[in-house]
Amino acid sequence: MASSLTKDAAGNSGPQKTFFGHPRGLATLFLTEMWERFSYYGMRALLPLYLVAPGGLGLDVPTATAITSLYMALVYLLALPGGWFGDRYWGPRKTVAIAAGVVMAGHLSLALPGTVMFYFGLLLVALGSGLLKANISTMVGHLYDGPNDPRRDGGFTVFYMGINIGAFVAPLVIGTVGQNVGWHWGFALAAIGMGLGLLQFLAFGRDLSPRSSEVPKPLTAAERTVVLRKGLIWLLIAAVFYGVVGFSGSFTLSWVTIPLIALGLIIPVAVLARMKRDKELTGAEQSKLTAYLWFFAAAAIFWMIYDQGATTLALFADGKVDNQVLGWEFPVSWFQSVNPILVMALAPVFAWIWLYLNRKGKEPSTIAKFAGGLMLVGISFFVFLLPLTDSSGGTLVSPWWLVVIYFFQTTAELMLSPVGLSVTTKMAPAKYASQMMGVWFLAVTAGDSVTGLLSEAGADLNRTGVVALEAVLAFLAGVAIFMYRRKVKALMGEIR
Incomplete structure (x- = not known):
């Protein structure tokens, strides 16, 4: 210490x-x-x-x-x-x-x-x-x-x-x-x-x-009673449901994974919808919340691709990437250390760049940074298509391909994630100030849940068609946000 x-x-x-x-x-x-x-x-x-x-x-x-x-x-x-x-x-x-x-x-x-x-x-x-x-x-x-x-x-x-x-x-x-x-x-x-x-x-x-x-x-005594009662009711419902499924002999792992993954999409939508329906929010707060929906959707798409660094890319590395250096073979799990070391190396650089551009009066707006982050994470999967195609014949590809992909994803993260945390606190309605950081984390949940549902549907996320589709989706989402930046800025009010 x-x-x-x-x-x-x-x-x-x-x-x-x-x-x-x-x-x-x-x-x-x-x-x-x-x-x-x-x-x-x-x-x-x-x-x-x-x-x-x-x-x-x-x-x-x-x-x-x-x-x-x-x-x-x-x-x-x-x-x-x-x-x-x-x-x-x-x-x-x-x-x-x-x-x-x-x-x-x-x-x-x-x-x-x-x-x-x-x-x-x-x-x-x-x-x-x-x-x-x-x-x-x-x-x-x-x-x-x-x-x-x-x-x-x-x-x-x-x-x-x-x-x-x-x-x-x-x-x-x-x-x-x-x-x-x-x-x-x-x-x-x-x-x-x-x-x-x-x-x-x-x-x-x-x-x-x-x-x-x-x-x-x-919690007050009355609130504790309500929480306990609701918790026991939901626990009983789950026990009865899975008891019936189990005794019927049709239980598989999907009976657990699919409902939980679906909740990862339903809960974020329900939380944001509840906030939007709140009549106590002022007109300015409702406007900022509408603008925040753009950021939330963009973040969900970003995390859908970014977190595949631990799934799609990790499983691709396991068997299709040459993990030898000078005849020495290293564990493919080591690739997961590339992103954090890039974050530590690049974060000070990005902090200096934003300060430098700010002094020049040229720092990109929050919405422009978000758009850039989405485009970059889309580009990372366009890059992924190259080693994915090369490995289709059984050839082991260079590990540097993964380093390049993680480099694009890390630069995208540094453009989008810190800005997302900041804009979340700035645009939060006063009533939900303490809850909005949890809402930001729900964007990660939503993105990972989409990946989970695609996998449950049988989609092979290491196929060129799926990777290309995700790359195009992220890139076009970034372009769309940039094109509508004036509309979003107007909704954000005084927040920049």
């Missing part, structure tokens, strides 16, 4: 221990998030490979893609109830501690033999990741003296580095162990990583803000 002795930024007398000039609690949250991302991205790197491997579950590619897409969709979908638990029931700090324990238990379940334990563990990891993701960023904000604290943006930048360090190291470590030693050993290693994160979170909890232990808006 790196720290430095500096004077406290709030002006307290005497030297205070800080973490690179930030509150000491940032180190605790940095390491917790780093280890959680280590477990998540390690799992993401191994999951599709394990699902198709003869020594794994031996599933076909469309089914493996559907399951992996569902897993990623659930992580972001569960961020909504995760935020609710933090706000109404446990408080952020307790929720994060419980979530880390759930993630660790999930990976331990994955490390045990048996198909039932595998799917149970997968569900636990998704649930824990969703609970943690929604609350740990809130705790970072609690470390600072309000939104105008000059250290705040820098603190989130340091925190973001923890995410990418975990994401970079995980495939190299967990991927190597999982592919070369044993799949279940890889899953166990992810559990150890999350365990380390939980231990230091508990050990150094004294450095966190007292606000993180508070429940901002606790």
